[in-house]
Amino acid sequence: MALTRVALVALGSISIPSSDLRPQALSKSNTKSLIGFNCRRNLVTLYQPSLKRSVFSDGDLASLHPLCSAGNASVDENSNSSGSTVSGAKETKRRGRSKKTDVQKGEIPVARRKKNLEADQSENGVLQVSDGETDNVSNEKPFGVHMFPYPSAVPSQSSLFLFDNISDVSNAVAKHVTGLSVQAIRSQGSFTLVLSGGSLVKALSALAENPHLSNIEWEKWHVFWVDERVVPISHQDSNYNNAKEEFLSRVPIPDDQVHTISTWDDANTAAQGYEHSLRELAKKKILATTTISRRKFPRFDLILLGIGPDGHIASLFPNSAVMAENKRWVVPITKSPKPPPQRISLTVQCINSAAHVMFIVLGASKAEVLQRVFERPALPGALPAQMVQPNEGDLSWFIDKDAASKLAIASWSDPKKFPFFDWSSLNQSKTSIGKATSS
Numbered sequence: 001m002a003l004t005r006v007a008l009v010a011l012g013s014i015s016i017p018s019s020d021l022r023p024q025a026l027s028k029s030n031t032k033s034l035i036g037f038n039c040r041r042n043l044v045t046l047y048q049p050s051l052k053r054s055v056f057s058d059g060d061l062a063s064l065h066p067l068c069s070a071g072n073a074s075v076d077e078n079s080n081s082s083g084s085t086v087s088g089a090k091e092t093k094r095r096g097r098s099k100k101t102d103v104q105k106g107e108i109p110v111a112r113r114k115k116n117l118e119a120d121q122s123e124n125g126v127l128q129v130s131d132g133e134t135d136n137v138s139n140e141k142p143f144g145v146h147m148f149p150y151p152s153a154v155p156s157q158s159s160l161f162l163f164d165n166i167s168d169v170s171n172a173v174a175k176h177v178t179g180l181s182v183q184a185i186r187s188q189g190s191f192t193l194v195l196s197g198g199s200l201v202k203a204l205s206a207l208a209e210n211p212h213l214s215n216i217e218w219e220k221w222h223v224f225w226v227d228e229r230v231v232p233i234s235h236q237d238s239n240y241n242n243a244k245e246e247f248l249s250r251v252p253i254p255d256d257q258v259h260t261i262s263t264w265d266d267a268n269t270a271a272q273g274y275e276h277s278l279r280e281l282a283k284k285k286i287l288a289t290t291t292i293s294r295r296k297f298p299r300f301d302l303i304l305l306g307i308g309p310d311g312h313i314a315s316l317f318p319n320s321a322v323m324a325e326n327k328r329w330v331v332p333i334t335k336s337p338k339p340p341p342q343r344i345s346l347t348v349q350c351i352n353s354a355a356h357v358m359f360i361v362l363g364a365s366k367a368e369v370l371q372r373v374f375e376r377p378a379l380p381g382a383l384p385a386q387m388v389q390p391n392e393g394d395l396s397w398f399i400d401k402d403a404a405s406k407l408a409i410a411s412w413s414d415p416k417k418f419p420f421f422d423w424s425s426l427n428q429s430k431t432s433i434g435k436a437t438s439s
């Protein structure tokens, strides 16, 4: 019990910086659909300030969103008119936000843009998502079990946000990314973003629209890819091409800061070439690095991940040998089960070195795999998405209701169905054996 408390107190200092999903950006109907969870390893806590408390029974969950009720009833738009919130340890105050939604691209000087965005940031660097009511997370209780992560030296934190549709997801993602961009630029002068391919890119549409389009300091962005297919960059299978059409062509990031991967050769050469260019950028300090087990890895500010129906992330497919790679930053894939067969991918170790990792999962075709990721343990490597546990960063999931439709969220608090496992007991077990009789 004591161990549980320790873990929960830690929830009071959620370190995700101002993802800022405040309701000003969410329309009234949007706020109905938002559910926020904070997870620390296998703990999930859910907050809703309008209930003036932050611990929920299953009944509360059912009233918050139909997806949380045991029967997964169809969505009742009126079931929750208050929206939910994730807030920091300090009281959240609604602050004034300048209305610039109609400001055209480039019209706001950089200094003013910064000021406007700073006004949007949370106090104390703590995530504060609010519908204007207040909440305090310092005495949370565990809500349930979250995923089946593999232990690592430093527990990471994660959050799960659930929305009705892709447009709500896109708005929330845009605000989250904007917040991280502001924070990175403020602390180090640039923002390094890593894109995935596939359906995820569509969820970036709100980022390329006002107010984000005008507010973001695009000239300080560097864009990378978590994986690429070995096809010409103009090919319809190219992740670059996909991102260019859906997102990059709509935002003013300088061309030389869009780090396309040369894929004219075979996968081996392309992987070596990409790793080489990343290492060069690290030497030039354009890319930060971090050390894990005495090896250097790039520390991207944010990696955006999708998930395939088989649980693959990037181009890392279930049970492939490259899942175990812990030296290289980039690996070649020559027999991808999903076409095209030749690809390159950042490694799990590389992904877990990022400061922030965000999954964006949309659509019913992802419902089953999401259930496996959150509710079924798998052997290491069998479900690549479960291996995403940033070493010194945070993980967030932005999910629409179709993708979440098979999650038994209402049962997550049932210890019989989802046994609570306290990872901190692993660290303490050596010293606590002797104490067992005295307590």
Ligand SMILES: O=C1O[C@H](COP(=O)(O)O)[C@@H](O)[C@H](O)[C@H]1O
Residues within 6 Å of the ligand: 196, 197, 198, 199, 200, 227, 228, 239, 305, 306, 307, 308, 309, 312, 313, 314, 315, 338
């Ligand atoms: O092949 C790939 O698939 C995953 C998932 O794509 P989705 O279309 O099913 O969302 C994607 O994240 C990855 O970048 C891509 O190369």
